[in-house]
Amino acid sequence: MALIAPSRRIRRTPFSDGVEAAGVKGYTVYNHMLLPTVFHSVTEDYRHLKSQVQIWDVSCERQVELRGPDAARLMQILTPRDLRAMLPGQCFYVPIVDETGGMLNDPVAVKLADDRYWISIADSDLLLWVKGIANGYRLDVLIDEPDVSPLAIQGPLADELAARVFGDAIRDVKFFRYGIFSFAGRDIVIARSGYSKQGGFEIYLPDSDLGMPMWNALMEAGRDLDVRAGCPNIIERIEGGLLSYGNDMTRENTPHECGLGRFCSTETAIGCIGRDALLRVAKEGPVRQVRPLSISGDLPPCDRLWRVMAEGEKVGHVSSAAWSPDFETNVAIGMVRMTHWKPGTRLEVETPDGMRDATVEAKFWN
């Protein structure tokens, strides 16, 4: 690993001072913003996440705000998921595709009102796509990136910590729903969601100036819970089958290849971009798809695609991999051709350090 050079272009967040004080050791860049990747060690962070509670600076999940009379229409143009039943208070995971059905982002849409949405984005400048479409379709809608920075509370003790700061009512917020809670005299959207399988919340901090007060309030309130600064953990997210845009899927892939077919109601999502392309995929099914793979032996960091081979022929690739202490194997996410995706299939993975044996698993580990 090399050092990351500081510049305004790699944006700091409202919580960066707290992240630095907590001794962040590694970063990645996500939506032109700093995203921590390790505090103690990836393995120690993993153990702590699975047993206690962590505060994550995920400000890099930037919001694209849609506001105005055509906001709902635009939202449906953007995704093959049928949004007719979506109500304010709900969060929907919405694949966003181009006219060929290729994934542009896999964000969470937050419906604030009938004429107002946030799209909480993965790592691509979806703002530019949404603005381009709105401009080309001449829709009456304002699109902007507001000063809203998500802060996640994740881990088994997340409910306890959140209740101490926001009141017991937060325990009743259902999965992928949000409530409005008060902090420092401000109304704040807090959803039960997050990029781990350990449970928790995402606080949509509405004003950068509230960043460190919020960070400090959570750290204070959770002292006896051993609350720590944390971040999305590569081991835990692979175990849980949480895909990462740019790693496990790109514009090359359809939602169906990514196992996201259940979020595509292509028949009824009238007017959505990519509908023509996806109708056929939805009917025939994809010829390759995301699969959990276990891999044996020592592995280097997965910083590029590794080819997956069967009898000397390429049948897929691995895009994410890490050693899992809990499952005592290398857990991995791959894209595998139909001919070789049956659980139990033995394959080989071509890593920069040599060939490794791999097995297609029936499901993700957690």
Add this chain to the structure above:
Amino acid sequence: MALIAPSRRIRRTPFSDGVEAAGVKGYTVYNHMLLPTVFHSVTEDYRHLKSQVQIWDVSCERQVELRGPDAARLMQILTPRDLRAMLPGQCFYVPIVDETGGMLNDPVAVKLADDRYWISIADSDLLLWVKGIANGYRLDVLIDEPDVSPLAIQGPLADELAARVFGDAIRDVKFFRYGIFSFAGRDIVIARSGYSKQGGFEIYLPDSDLGMPMWNALMEAGRDLDVRAGCPNIIERIEGGLLSYGNDMTRENTPHECGLGRFCSTETAIGCIGRDALLRVAKEGPVRQVRPLSISGDLPPCDRLWRVMAEGEKVGHVSSAAWSPDFETNVAIGMVRMTHWKPGTRLEVETPDGMRDATVEAKFWN
């Protein structure tokens, strides 16, 4: 500085093996790709760049390719620069703005044919904007990111090195023009351009598999010229007044604020997005504009905007700054209000390490 975590999402380049072998010490992330920032030290790299010749892995200048009958029409929709006189063989620096006149990118457009362009982009996913506009306007044009990775030759000895590898004809290529040159039996676009003021070329490598052969051929041919791996240098680019998208300008800024008014022919660039907004700006002029500033005292790295103050009032900000050994001052790029932008004006800059005296300069240093 913290470490950068490896992942496929932060893409390697066709030259990464060469960059690593040359001992890269720092990276930034640019268009979801690794961009080296330092090899020996920023100052040593700077001295070498200004006296010898360097090879830069600027693959992160990704290309957006426009191809088809509506390519030229789309290109003019995208920029307020008048492109009517642009011929194949030419490169044009083209501000790209949204409907409010806010900068989305400041790329170089390369005209390959009447129906084919590359847009060599700065750090934003311009592909998504271009695809969104093409989709909304229902244009007959294919848009994609091809396997084209720029490699720059920069420095006073660039002509000599390029001539050794591509032949003497390359010396005749004029500034912001390109020629087609042969390498390994392939036709390769090479332009006289680059992100320094030291002169040189940008090779548009058309196939990743040619990456290391090209890298090695240049390193071999330049051994007696002391050719080295290099990268855009923050000191040299500030001295030369080369702006950086995301650092010195964002969607908040018009081209006129960035001093790019001369690239906007808003009156004649009929049909371009942002025309309505920019017509007024073009007439009145901006109320704030990019200015070179010299700053006294020790400075931390400029990783966020620093407020520029005059008599306790905010009159601008600094977005890039570095110590210049050649000019023996801190050179900086700022955005300053009209009331305080006259050369010689004394200002104060609020850095994380305290207030510093600053002066508005009449022009950039080089």
